[in-house]
Amino acid sequence: MEPWQIILQDSITTLDDLKKHLDCDSTALGEVIANFPMRINPYFLKLIQSPGDPLWKQAVPDAAEIRDGICAVDPLAEEELSPVPNLVHKYPDRVLFLVSSQCAMYCRFCTRKRKVGTDRMRISEKTLAAGYGYLRNHPEIKEVLLSGGDPLLLSDDTIGAILENLRAIPSIEIIRIGTRVPSVLPMRITDRLVAILKAHHPLYINTHFNHPLEITKEASIACMKLADAGIPLGCQTVLLKGVNDNAATMKQLLQTLLRIRVKPYYLFQADLTRGTDHFRTATETGMTIMRSLYGHISGMAVPTFALDAPGGKGKIPLTPQYILEKGKTLLFENYKGEVCTYPEAGESI
Ligand SMILES: *Cc1c(COP(=O)(O)O)cnc(C)c1O
Numbered sequence: 001m002e003p004w005q006i007i008l009q010d011s012i013t014t015l016d017d018l019k020k021h022l023d024c025d026s027t028a029l030g031e032v033i034a035n036f037p038m039r040i041n042p043y044f045l046k047l048i049q050s051p052g053d054p055l056w057k058q059a060v061p062d063a064a065e066i067r068d069g070i071c072a073v074d075p076l077a078e079e080e081l082s083p084v085p086n087l088v089h090k091y092p093d094r095v096l097f098l099v100s101s102q103c104a105m106y107c108r109f110c111t112r113k114r115k116v117g118t119d120r121m122r123i124s125e126k127t128l129a130a131g132y133g134y135l136r137n138h139p140e141i142k143e144v145l146l147s148g149g150d151p152l153l154l155s156d157d158t159i160g161a162i163l164e165n166l167r168a169i170p171s172i173e174i175i176r177i178g179t180r181v182p183s184v185l186p187m188r189i190t191d192r193l194v195a196i197l198k199a200h201h202p203l204y205i206n207t208h209f210n211h212p213l214e215i216t217k218e219a220s221i222a223c224m225k226l227a228d229a230g231i232p233l234g235c236q237t238v239l240l241k242g243v244n245d246n247a248a249t250m251k252q253l254l255q256t257l258l259r260i261r262v263k264p265y266y267l268f269q270a271d272l273t274r275g276t277d278h279f280r281t282a283t284e285t286g287m288t289i290m291r292s293l294y295g296h297i298s299g300m301a302v303p304t305f306a307l308d309a310p311g312g313k314g315k316i317p318l319t320p321q322y323i324l325e326k327g328k329t330l331l332f333e334n335y336k337g338e339v340c341t342y343p344e345a346g347e348s349i
């Protein structure tokens, strides 16, 4: 076994393990874990500093997960939008292909908590083959996003085989991998894995950091190895109540990401996923945070704030309103709140 697999093996997965390691009120947690899997690996466990801190909230089950009666099991209608199992075809030219059911940690706020890490998520040679078949029959698909679960929890050989199968389809131009491994199990980014990924360019990775304390020495090294292999790195952060829902934390996160060569890509409004209602913020909170970013920090560090519309309707950018009035002259505010004007084309200046 590789070192990262040994670390993963020592994860907290049962209520008894949890009580041994963390001082939490375990009432109802048995029921939570029976519904939604738990995995807190030793690397992430060490990052937790105190009960209820931003890292604890992401990793440790909460009784609120089973009290949530508002949200939906599959809010993005992914199952309906899957022409073959585990392949979501929502947009014209790109698909989401779920190739792994496992993650290095089961995030409490996960959009796919209905199935990740459970036997409700079935991925096999057969589902993979059906996916390749669909892609071959749909040459309009130019980009495949590998996700799961976490694709980088698969073995090196399995990852290599998936990439080779995709590269054998001429219409697939871009491969994108969504992975939380750099933030929750950075030692998984081994030289051998990097060599396999590098052989299948153009390949992009979008990783997932939610809090500055996740950007450790180990995480920086993992990102450096990937970036040195010519893999452009993006980040998809989720806006989470009590974790990163204030401007200071968000700025620090985004600026630190840029320093480890990760370009913030999306900041997501939390989805309406059952079991995650306690993480949702008002959309205005995100908009206010975005206003504190534009112009105030490097534009390179500013992500697009987006909401994934319920029912599989797609991602909608949520942008603070800078335009005050539209007419022959556009009236708008700048980042400092100063009112400015811009005469439209053809108007006298
Ligand atoms: C988010 C998503 C994509 C990718 O969207 P981008 O805006 O290109 O990042 C593709 N397919 C599905 C089903 C998605 O949910």
Ligand code: SF4
Pocket: 102, 103, 104, 105, 106, 107, 109, 110, 111, 112, 113, 116, 148, 149, 150, 179, 180
């Ligand atoms: S790593 Fe991603 S897919 Fe896995 S539990 Fe966390 S959010 Fe969900």
